[in-house]
Amino acid sequence: MTGWNTLGGFSYYFKENDPIKGRLEHGPYKYLGKLSYWEANQNLILRWGSKTDIPSVYTCKLNLNANFHFDLGMSSARTKWGTALGRAISSSSSSSANIAYYGGTVAQINNLKIFDPVESWDVGWTVSESSLEGVWKYNSNMKYGYKITEPVRGYIVDRWPIPPINTDPCVNVCTHEMGHALGWHGHTPDWNSVMYPLSSNITTLTNIDKRHLTQVYN
Numbered sequence: 125m126t127g128w129n130t131l132g133g134f135s136y137y138f139k140e141n142d143p144i145k146g147r148l149e150h151g152p153y154k155y156l157g158k159l160s161y162w163e164a165n166q167n168l169i170l171r172w173g174s175k176t177d178i179p180s181v182y183t184c185k186l187n188l189n190a191n192f193h194f195d196l197g198m199s200s201a202r203t204k205w206g207t208a209l210g211r212a213i214s215s216s217s218s219s220s221a222n223i224a225y226y227g228g229t230v231a232q233i234n235n236l237k238i239f240d241p242v243e244s245w246d247v248g249w250t251v252s253e254s255s256l257e258g259v260w261k262y263n264s265n266m267k268y269g270y271k272i273t274e275p276v277r278g279y280i281v282d283r284w285p286i287p288p289i290n291t292d293p294c295v296n297v298c299t300h301e302m303g304h305a306l307g308w309h310g311h312t313p314d315w316n317s318v319m320y321p322l323s324s325n326i327t328t329l330t331n332i333d334k335r336h337l338t339q340v341y342n
């Protein structure tokens with residue numbers, strides 16, 4: 125049968141189409157709790173250790189182009205996600221901070237030799253390390269829960285060089301990437317949300333953006 129069962133104080137998920145009926149699919153998985161929402165097109169969600177564990181963020185603007193609003197975007201992203209998660213996300217002056225983002229041209233980011241070469245369509249990228257923490261229950265389904273292990277590194281590409289400039293696309297990309305750094309895996313199909321896969325002028329986190337992530341920190 126498909127469903128959740130309890131063995132020795134832990135909950136496990138059994139799958140009906142498993143070749144050996146009732147066999148633990150990959151488990152045992154630690155039961156992490158019940159989720160009220162699922163907004164992602166992926167079956168897993170990540171988090172830092174706990175609500176009080178949200179790390180500080182190092183940012184490094186590599187180019188001096190005043191039309192590249194990387195610092196504003198990152199500051200805005202920290203404030204918005206911090207408010208959503210109920211905790212201030214501070215900035216760090218150390219490049220060894222748990223989260224670090226670099227902003228610059230394609231050449232500048234490639235010169236860091238931290239990331240794979242920037243693709244021609246990339247506006248931002250986030251790389252995180254994580255390990256399986258357990259499983260969440262959403263309705264009768266299971267979702268994988270991963271714990272982020274430091275460091276998380278990412279970049280924002282300067283794609284907005286021509287004035288007069290609108291700050292919004294850069295702020296949108298910074299806020300989107302920060303969502304990934306905090307554990308938002310995959311994307312929402314809702315094009316009004318920041319966690320939609322394509323960049324836009326939207327800079328305000330929607331309920332879809334917020335509730336998907338905040339629930340695993342509560």
Ligand SMILES: [Zn+2]
Nearest residue numbers: 300304311321
């Ligand atoms: Zn994304």
